[in-house]
Amino acid sequence: MSTPSAAEMRQILASRKIERVVVLGANGTMGYGSAALFTQAVPEVTFLARTKAKAEAGLAAAIKQVRSPTVATRSKTGSYDDDLASACAKADLIFEALTEDFDLKKDIFDKIEAARRDDSIVATVTSGLSINSLCEGRSDSFRKNFLGLHFFNPPNVIVGTELIAGNDTDPAVVDFVDAFSQIRLGREMVRTYDTPAFAGNRVGFKVMNECAQLAEEVGVLLADKLVGPYTGRAMTPLTTVDLVGWDIHRAIVDNVYANTSASTDEAYETNKLPDYMAKLIDKGVLGNKSGSGFFKKDGKKRLVLDPASGNYTPEEDIKLPDLRYIDQVAALHRDGRYEEGMQVFLNAEGEYAKKARGVIAGYIAYAFQRVGEVTETIDGIDRIMGMGFNAAPPSVLVDTIGAQGTVDMIAEAGLAIPSALADAAKTGEPKRFFHHRRINVGKFFVAE
Amino acid sequence: MAAGSEVYVLGGYQTDFARNWTKENKHFSALMRESVEGALQVCEIAPEEIESAHVGNFAAELYCMQGHLGAFFTEVNPAFSGLPTSRHEAACASGSIALLAASAEIEAGRYDLQAVVGIEQMKTVDSGTGGTYLGTAAWFEEEAEGIDAPFPKLFGKLGDEYDKRYGLNDEHLAEISKINYANAKLNPNAQTRTWYMNKDHAMCRTDDNPAIGGRVRISDCSQVTDGAVTVFLASREYAEKYAKGMGKKLSEIPRIKGWGHNTARLKFADKVAESANDEYVLPHVRSTVTNAMKRAGIENVDGIDGIETHDCFTTSEYMAIDHFGITKPGESWKAVEAGWLEIDGKIPINPSGGLIGAGHPVGATGTRQVLDAALQVTGEAGAYQVEGAKNFQTLNIGGSGTTSCSFVVGVD
Numbered sequence: 001m002s003t004p005s006a007a008e009m010r011q012i013l014a015s016r017k018i019e020r021v022v023v024l025g026a027n028g029t030m031g032y033g034s035a036a037l038f039t040q041a042v043p044e045v046t047f048l049a050r051t052k053a054k055a056e057a058g059l060a061a062a063i064k065q066v067r068s069p070t071v072a073t074r075s076k077t078g079s080y081d082d083d084l085a086s087a088c089a090k091a092d093l094i095f096e097a098l099t100e101d102f103d104l105k106k107d108i109f110d111k112i113e114a115a116r117r118d119d120s121i122v123a124t125v126t127s128g129l130s131i132n133s134l135c136e137g138r139s140d141s142f143r144k145n146f147l148g149l150h151f152f153n154p155p156n157v158i159v160g161t162e163l164i165a166g167n168d169t170d171p172a173v174v175d176f177v178d179a180f181s182q183i184r185l186g187r188e189m190v191r192t193y194d195t196p197a198f199a200g201n202r203v204g205f206k207v208m209n210e211c212a213q214l215a216e217e218v219g220v221l222l223a224d225k226l227v228g229p230y231t232g233r234a235m236t237p238l239t240t241v242d243l244v245g246w247d248i249h250r251a252i253v254d255n256v257y258a259n260t261s262a263s264t265d266e267a268y269e270t271n272k273l274p275d276y277m278a279k280l281i282d283k284g285v286l287g288n289k290s291g292s293g294f295f296k297k298d299g300k301k302r303l304v305l306d307p308a309s310g311n312y313t314p315e316e317d318i319k320l321p322d323l324r325y326i327d328q329v330a331a332l333h334r335d336g337r338y339e340e341g342m343q344v345f346l347n348a349e350g351e352y353a354k355k356a357r358g359v360i361a362g363y364i365a366y367a368f369q370r371v372g373e374v375t376e377t378i379d380g381i382d383r384i385m386g387m388g389f390n391a392a393p394p395s396v397l398v399d400t401i402g403a404q405g406t407v408d409m410i411a412e413a414g415l416a417i418p419s420a421l422a423d424a425a426k427t428g429e430p431k432r433f434f435h436h437r438r439i440n441v442g443k444f445f446v447a448e
Numbered sequence: 449m450a451a452g453s454e455v456y457v458l459g460g461y462q463t464d465f466a467r468n469w470t471k472e473n474k475h476f477s478a479l480m481r482e483s484v485e486g487a488l489q490v491c492e493i494a495p496e497e498i499e500s501a502h503v504g505n506f507a508a509e510l511y512c513m514q515g516h517l518g519a520f521f522t523e524v525n526p527a528f529s530g531l532p533t534s535r536h537e538a539a540c541a542s543g544s545i546a547l548l549a550a551s552a553e554i555e556a557g558r559y560d561l562q563a564v565v566g567i568e569q570m571k572t573v574d575s576g577t578g579g580t581y582l583g584t585a586a587w588f589e590e591e592a593e594g595i596d597a598p599f600p601k602l603f604g605k606l607g608d609e610y611d612k613r614y615g616l617n618d619e620h621l622a623e624i625s626k627i628n629y630a631n632a633k634l635n636p637n638a639q640t641r642t643w644y645m646n647k648d649h650a651m652c653r654t655d656d657n658p659a660i661g662g663r664v665r666i667s668d669c670s671q672v673t674d675g676a677v678t679v680f681l682a683s684r685e686y687a688e689k690y691a692k693g694m695g696k697k698l699s700e701i702p703r704i705k706g707w708g709h710n711t712a713r714l715k716f717a718d719k720v721a722e723s724a725n726d727e728y729v730l731p732h733v734r735s736t737v738t739n740a741m742k743r744a745g746i747e748n749v750d751g752i753d754g755i756e757t758h759d760c761f762t763t764s765e766y767m768a769i770d771h772f773g774i775t776k777p778g779e780s781w782k783a784v785e786a787g788w789l790e791i792d793g794k795i796p797i798n799p800s801g802g803l804i805g806a807g808h809p810v811g812a813t814g815t816r817q818v819l820d821a822a823l824q825v826t827g828e829a830g831a832y833q834v835e836g837a838k839n840f841q842t843l844n845i846g847g848s849g850t851t852s853c854s855f856v857v858g859v860d
Contacts, residue, residue, distance in 0.1 A: 006634070006833040010792060040646050069656055070648035157642050182831060186633030186641050336478030336485075437490045438636060438830070440464045442482045447473035 004179075012179040015172075018121075022046045022091040024080070024098060024108055026058040030125050031097035033155040036062035038095070039074045041184035046076045046087045055079065066156050080111065088115035095149070096124045100251055105134060113142050121173060123149040128197035128255045131166040143168035149177060150198060151187075152388045153244075160388025161187040162198050188387040190380045196259040197252055199374040200384035204391065205252045207363045210270045211237040212249075212277060212294075214355065216307045220294045221318050226356035229446030230329045230341070232392025232400075242293035246277060246286045266416060267366050276307040283310070325353055334447035341445065342401045346409065354412065360397065361413040364406060367394035368418035378420070382434060392444035395433035398424075400441070453555040455704045456687035457857055458493070460679030460819040461486030465639040465807030468571045469674045476512045476569050477523055483565060483676035484524045491680055492694070495527040498680075499559040503535045504546030504566040505811035510581045511572050521565065539585035540760060541846030542566065543677070543814025544709075544853030550681050551704055560686040566815030567676040578672055582810075585847045587714045600661025600669060602716050602848040603761035607663045609720055609729055610766065614778030618663060621762035622650035623784050625667045625804060628759060631791060632801025634831035639671050639807030661761075668762040670802075675809030677816040699860045702822040705839070706744030706856040708736035716848040727777040734771045736852035737843060744856035746839065749773045749795060752856070753837035754824055756817040758845040759802040768843055769797070791834060799824065799832040814853060817842035821857035 004012065021038045025031040026047035035058065038045045047062070049055040055077035063071045078087060088094055094112055098104050105124065112122060118141040124134060127150055135146045148164030161181060165174045174191075181187040192199040207227070215223040215238060224236040241249050253271050262268040287293035296303040296312050303312035325348035332341035345357070367381045375381050382393030398406045403424035410417050424430060434441065463483050469476075480503075488495055501521040508514045518533035536546040543566030550562040570578055582599050583592025592598035610616045629645035632638035649657060650667040657665050681704070682690060691698045712719050712732040719730060728734040746752065749772050757772075759765035769780035774788065774795055788794040800806045800820045803813060821840035823829040834840075839858035845851065 006791075006829075006831050007835045009831065036644070040644060066644035067656060068644050068649045068652065069654060070646065070652055073648050156644060159642060183634065188636075330473070334474050334478060336474065336481035436636075438462070440467070440482065440486070440637070442478070443464055443467050443472065447478075 009179045009183060012175050013183050016092075016176055018042050018092045018180060020044045020046070020091045021093045021095060022048060022087045023095045024048050024084070024112075025096065026077075027054040027061075028058070028097055028099065029153055030151065030155070032058040032062040033065060033153065034095060034097055034125060034151055035059075035075070036066045036071055037151070037155050037185055039071045041180075043074060044076065045074055046078060046083070046091070048078050048080060048084055048087060050080060052077055052079045052082070065154065080108070084111050085115040088112050088120070089117065091116070091120055094120055094122045096122070100126060100129060102129055102133070105129070109134065109138065109142075113138055116142075120145065121177065122146045123177065125149060125151055127201055128252060131164050131194045135166055135168075140168075144170045145173055147174060147177060148194070148198070149181070152200070158388060158390075159186060159188045160190065160200065160384050160386070162190050162192045162200060162384060162388075164192050164194055164198060166194060188383055190375065190384045190388075192375050192380060192384075193373065195374050196256045199370070199381050200388040201252050202256060202374055203363070203367050203370060203381055203385060204389045205249065205256070206267060206270055206366055207359065208237045208241050208249065209253045209273065210359055210362060212241060212274050213270065214359065215294065216274055216276060218352070218355065219304075219318065220307065221304045221315060222320055222352070224294070225320065225323060225326065226352055227359050228326065229448040230326055230333060231345070231356065231360050232397055232444045234390040234444075234446060238294040242287035242295055244287065245289055246281050246293060250277070250281060266369060267362065270362065274307070276310070280310060321352055322350070323352065325350075330447045333445045336442060338400055338442055338445045343405070346401060346405050357409050358413040361406070361409040361415060364394045364397055364421075365410045365415045365418055368420055369416075371420070378433060379435070383436075386439070386444065390444075392441070393434060396441045396444060399432050399434050400445075403428075453557075454684045455551040455554050456682045456684065457702045457704060457818060457822040458680040458682050458687065458690055459487070459491040459822060460677060460815070461490050462637050462677045462816055462819060463675050464637045465673050465675045465809065466637075466641065467674055469569055470571050476508065476514055477520060479569055479674065479676045480520055480565060480567055481524045483567065483678040484521070484563060487563070487678035487680060493561075493680060495525040497561055498528065498531065498563050499561050500550070500553065501528070501531060501533040501563040501565065502546040502550045503533065504537075504543035504564065504814060505535060506537060506539055506542050506568055507581055507584065507810070508567075508569070510584070511578075512569050517567070521563070538851040539846030540758065540808070540810050541814055541844045541851040541853050542811040543816070544818075544842070544844040544855070545814070545851070547679070547681070547814060547818060547855065548707060548709060548853065551707070554681055554683050557683075560683040562681045563678055564681060564815055565676060565678045566809075566812035568809035568811040569674045570672050570809060571674050575672065586716070591715060597660045599848070600664045600761065602661070603763045604662030604664040605716060606729070606761075606767060606849070607763040610763070610778070613729065616766070617781060619651065620781045620784045621663075621668055621766060622647055624759070624762040624765050624789070625650040627789055628765075628798055628802045628805035631799050631832055632805025634791075634799075635801050635806055636830070638801040638805055639673050640801065640805050664761050664763065670760045670804050670808035673807035673809040675807060675812045675816070677812045677819050679815050679819050679822070700826065702825050702857050702859050704855055705858050706740040706742065706746070708739035708743070708854040709852070710736045710739075711851045712849060714847065714850055719849055728771060729767060730771065730849040733767070733843070733845065733849055733852045736854045737772050737841070740841060740854040740856050744839070744858070746856060752795065752839050752841045754796040754799060754834040754840050755843070756800060756820050756840065757797055757802065757843040758813070759798060759804050760808060760845070762804070764845065765797065765802070767849075772841070772843070791832060796834050799829065799834050801832075814842070814844040817844055818855055818857060821855065825857060825859045
């Protein structure tokens with residue numbers, strides 16, 4: 001698919017109007033965050049929740065999130081029972097952001113279908129439920145106008161957004177939502193196929209879950225350091241799981257694990273939630289929102305989880321092995337010498353550097369193996385990892401490390417080498433996989 | 449300009465202005481390296497080809513405890529060791545001054561290919577300290593010392609002067625802010641692309657949008673930004689060779705068709721006193737703009753397809769509108785109300801988002817504007833492309849309308 005020009009996009013945008021948006025589940029994080037985003041672009045946004053009081057709480061949270069009381073001047077609130085029918089009848093875009101529960105969503109879609117106009121667009125923010133299953137059995141007009149519009153949390157900060165068409169979605173609707181999201185909402189749009197967890201979460205959570213598995217072997221602190229910012233990410237993986245919430249992490253990896261198999265996913269077992277996490281979740285350990293996860297604050301001290309016992313130890317009491325290679329990489333990154341930094345990583349000796357390379361190699365290989373399955377080309381995975389996860393896109397890592405170095409690293413990890421990378425190592429073509437000349441690749445390599 | 453002394457803009461590279469290099473734990477050297485290496489890569493130029501470098505920077509001595517910035521260029525690549533380099537300063541116009549110096553050397557026939565780096569790292573200090581540092585772009589002892597946020601106050605006074613002479617409605621300033629923020633959402637390297645803004649918020653008169661300089665509110669201000677932008681300037685001879693190598697015609701390579709450069713007295717009150725009987729509030733800015741057009745052989749703003757102007761505050765863009773001649777003096781509001789300034793309007797201003805939306809790394813702004821102008825006239829501006837643009841003009845201002853520089857960048 002060729003990218004439309006700015007003028008073409010504005011033409012597509014002018015093809016229909018979005019003046020009224022209804023957000024369902026507007027009291028949830030994704031609901032009010034998305035609703036706030038819409039208020040920048042449309043005159044009227046209705047926050048709907050189970051009760052009007054909950055919808056009002058969502059509006060208050062939206063105002064707080066974007067720090068502008070003017071959100072309220074464009075917003076209305078209401079409950080499903082009293083207001084859904086009238087609001088959906090007037091809406092140009094109906095945006096569903098309920099909890100990730102298939103039946104719950106089905107119920108609300110019944111109500112939406114009864115109330116909506118035939119030409120209104122219905123979008124779901126689901127982070128991984130099947131778009132085709134969600135609209136199965138619905139009217140032609142519903143299926144034609146239904147798609148996934150997956151913002152990442154918090155939507156006002158993270159621009160990476162997935163757009164998922166169902167089998168029956170009208171291509172004109174997909175093009176319109178794409179143009180609207182780019183031009184009016186400032187989104188970086190990535191089209192993905194309707195596969196479990198789509199592209200970003202499929203690839204991104206695989207890495208985080210693998211780190212959670214690694215933590216069982218080497219400890220939380222070391223696992224998080226080994227796959228730290230120097231490898232091309234703004235935030236360490238286990239800190240990210242704490243931020244996202246262990247329950248959300250579980251929902252995503254469980255969904256992938258349940259809907260793939262060893263024959264369809266070569267890294268199937270890396271998506272299996274570690275038992276220790278399942279046990280701790282049952283005890284209420286959910287990451288930052290519950291006050292404890294892989295890490296926990298004790299005044300100014302940071303405490304670190306011991307996966308085996310569930311106990312916490314002060315960070316300073318944990319003895320780490322010799323990780324001087326990380327300091328060397330970070331020093332090179334600090335001077336903007338990213339390629340040299342990654343060469344030090346590639347050549348670092350010792351079992352721990354090897355384990356770190358294994359995770360990064362796994363990330364690159366997994367992403368390249370998903371091409372054709374979750375997105376049309378590697379570019380979609382690249383952009384969603386860069387703009388949705390703030391992590392170095394797989395292609396950027398390959399370009400920085402070199403195709404041969406990447407192939408060696410994947411081989412060292414005992415993984416199958418994606419054919420595109422094997423070819424590049426052999427022929428020297430393409431010279432670069434990442435083609436967005438104006439996107440800074442250096443921003444992904446943090447000097448820590 | 450004499451025949452044969454044309455200066456071409458081969459292209460360049462901008463760092464993402466949303467980045468915080470202190471948070472990335474990176475040194476000033478990385479900021480310069482990324483912009484220069486990025487430019488070499490994007491333009492497909494070998495480092496050995498560069499003959500000289502000019503660095504535009506305002507205050508690295510204050511923000512980064514680092515001077516001698518021309519020498520830092522040689523750190524980027526071993527091939528640069530020994531090159532003639534220099535650093536230029538004229539407050540927020542530093543980047544343009546570096547461009548002027550480099551282009552003068554090309555016109556003089558000294559060099560065929562020059563790197564011009566505009567650079568500023570500002571997020572090294574808190575906003576109060578940074579505001580004081582910026583105050584050194586004014587007459588510090590008389591206009592800035594002991595004053596919180598001196599520059600918003602000076603540009604608030606610019607709004608007041610318009611109000612006194614012609615009347616000024618703050619809604620028009622809010623609209624300018626809204627357009628810049630909206631455009632920034634289309635620019636992948638703009639600082640504010642994820643920030644919340646609409647007309648209502650720009651008009652918000654509560655603590656969520658506090659006044660910090662008289663009528664100037666937070667939504668009227670440009671940003672504190674880390675950033676660097678490198679552009680390559682070349683002689684006709686080099687540009688011909690380059691175009692051929694890239695499979696292009698020379699006429700497709702943007703050229704600096706005209707330039708303007710004036711310096712007014714330092715203190716804002718003195719400038720305003722000087723212009724008391726002039727129809728333009730800042731007549732030296734007006735001269736800069738018209739001189740650039742004249743040198744480009746362009747009669748007036750009708751010959752310009754888009755503008756990248758110095759909106760350090762909404763009041764400075766409001767001033768630019770009539771100083772470019774888009775409206776009669778004092779009637780800038782008419783262009784705002786008519787929607788002329790939007791990307792698909794009659795004369796788009798700051799499709800990049802400008803200093804308010806894209807960000808304002810002080811020393812890099814002049815080079816950023818020229819790079820954006822070059823991208824526009826070659827159809828490479830992506831989502832913020834002004835359709836069919838052939839001539840773009842910049843306006844870069846140091847101090848309170850003190851040093852003004854303007855370039856007309858175009859293709860034939």
